[in-house]
Amino acid sequence: MRTLLLLGSALALTACDAGFVDLRPASAIPNTPSPQPDAGTMDGGGPPANPGQDSLVAEGPWQGRADYQATGTASLLMRADGQFELRFSDTFTVSRVPGPVVVLSRRESLSGGIQPGQGDVELGVQAERSGAQSYVVPAGSDDRRYVWIYCKPFGLEVGRARLSE
Amino acid sequence: MRKLTVTAVLLMALGPASTASAQAWTKDAGTGYVNLSLSLLAGDRVFGTDFESREIASTYRQTSVGLYAEYGVVDRWLTLTANAELYRRNALDDQGATQGLGDFRLGLWSGLVTAPFRVTAGLLVGLPTGDSQPSAGAGADSDAELIANSLPTGDGEWDFEPTVIVGHSFGAGGSGWPLRHFATLRAGYWARTKGFTDAVTYQAELGTQVPLPFADRFWLILRLRGVESLAGQGAVQSGFAGLGDGVTYTAIAGELQGRIWRGLAASVSYDTSFRARGIIAAAPIKFALSWQFD
Numbered sequence: 218m219r220t221l222l223l224l225g226s227a228l229a230l231t232a233c234d235a236g237f238v239d240l241r242p243a244s245a246i247p248n249t250p251s252p253q254p255d256a257g258t259m260d261g262g263g264p265p266a267n268p269g270q271d272s273l274v275a276e277g278p279w280q281g282r283a284d285y286q287a288t289g290t291a292s293l294l295m296r297a298d299g300q301f302e303l304r305f306s307d308t309f310t311v312s313r314v315p316g317p318v319v320v321l322s323r324r325e326s327l328s329g330g331i332q333p334g335q336g337d338v339e340l341g342v343q344a345e346r347s348g349a350q351s352y353v354v355p356a357g358s359d360d361r362r363y364v365w366i367y368c369k370p371f372g373l374e375v376g377r378a379r380l381s382e
Numbered sequence: 383m384r385k386l387t388v389t390a391v392l393l394m395a396l397g398p399a400s401t402a403s404a405q406a407w408t409k410d411a412g413t414g415y416v417n418l419s420l421s422l423l424a425g426d427r428v429f430g431t432d433f434e435s436r437e438i439a440s441t442y443r444q445t446s447v448g449l450y451a452e453y454g455v456v457d458r459w460l461t462l463t464a465n466a467e468l469y470r471r472n473a474l475d476d477q478g479a480t481q482g483l484g485d486f487r488l489g490l491w492s493g494l495v496t497a498p499f500r501v502t503a504g505l506l507v508g509l510p511t512g513d514s515q516p517s518a519g520a521g522a523d524s525d526a527e528l529i530a531n532s533l534p535t536g537d538g539e540w541d542f543e544p545t546v547i548v549g550h551s552f553g554a555g556g557s558g559w560p561l562r563h564f565a566t567l568r569a570g571y572w573a574r575t576k577g578f579t580d581a582v583t584y585q586a587e588l589g590t591q592v593p594l595p596f597a598d599r600f601w602l603i604l605r606l607r608g609v610e611s612l613a614g615q616g617a618v619q620s621g622f623a624g625l626g627d628g629v630t631y632t633a634i635a636g637e638l639q640g641r642i643w644r645g646l647a648a649s650v651s652y653d654t655s656f657r658a659r660g661i662i663a664a665a666p667i668k669f670a671l672s673w674q675f676d
Contacts, residue, residue, distance in 0.1 A: 235482035284432035315532030372439020
């Protein structure tokens with residue numbers, strides 16, 4: 218019995234890291250590594266900055282797709298410096314999925330995956346599963362009115378907010 | 383939307399895996415059983431939290447090499463078991479793959495009743511030997527990291543499963559029924575840690591043998607088995623590799639075992655679910671070689 222417990226403890230303490238093999242076509246691999254999202258900055262989902270000086274452009278409620286759940290509100294704002302920003306309300310929650318990213322799109326459905334050629338803009342990895350967070354909107358992308366939480370590895374729509382002026 | 387009727391589900395990676403050996407019959411001291419298996423599956427649909435299956439962006443493939451062993455320490459009263467996923471590879475076509483050691487489960491079994499039927503109690507302990515958050519490595523881009531994170535090789539938590547199995551063998555040998563059978567009923571409570579929701583596990587199994595020369599080398603085993611997570615729909619983590627929280631399934635399985643020589647046997651099995659959530663819908667097939675020794 219003691220041997221068994223010792224063996225178990227040893228195995229648990231030596232849990233092995235899995236290796237990763239990249240199977241993406243060469244064309245799908247970026248030449249330079251993209252930065253990992255930092256929840257403390259505005260690059261990948263951080264707290265809103267200077268909320269009092271921003272003007273609301275459009276907003277809409279989150280809705281779960283298929284069997285997934287999403288609640289709260291998404292808002293597109295123009296900051297005082299002229300930059301656009303996507304902001305989730307502090308009531309935001311969404312179902313847990315692997316590899317969720319935030320996407321801004323003109324499309325009602327992300328069928329076929331994220332398609333930059335159709336105007337889809339990936340804003341970054343979803344910073345938190347719930348609570349207020351914000352994402353910088355690249356210049357020229359503020360005309361999109363659908364915000365998505367999208368499970369990128371498995372290609373599943375998780376949540377969508379339709380923004381209205 | 384395709385219904386779940388003809389899809390199958392990955393079962394070999396889930397915690398309370400059943401085995402080719404009927405644990406209701408504990409091992410005598412010094413005797414044992416070893417089973418080395420290879421499981422393969424590929425699927426392009428997932429079971430959502432509403433038990434419906436949905437298409438995914440690319441095909442998911444899983445390869446698993448498992449080792450299961452039983453060893454009798456004390457006649458009737460103590461049998462040890464080990465169930466190890468020695469190698470697990472999860473892959474998403476044209477995206478990425480993770481590979482490494484999976485999770486281990488160790489068990490203690492004791493025969494409470496031996497006649498007129500067997501009642502055996504056990505305690506299984508799950509060890510987090512796999513990698514619950516694989517990384518694509520230093521310098522990888524964020525997409526690679528997303529892919530790696532979504533393909534765990536372990537659940538990352540310790541778990542405990544007290545289990546009771548009732549078993550009975552019957553038929554042939556003057557009973558008037560031409561076939562020989564064994565039947566087991568198994569129920570367990572899968573207590574999980576690290577925020578995972580507990581689950582109830584169950585299995586009913588019927589083995590059949592034709593007691594004729596040569597034919598008696600074979601057993602045909604049919605199983606109904608499953609895991610019922612106590613997690614509500616909102617709590618289900620759709621990890622899809624079978625290792626997320628809230629995984630639930632009910633499946634039927636068929637297995638054909640054949641004795642090759644003395645204690646050496648081979649088997650092939652197939653699992654088909656008709657109700658599942660939080661996992662890939664796929665058609666797994668499992669090949670195994672086993673050795674029973676005295």
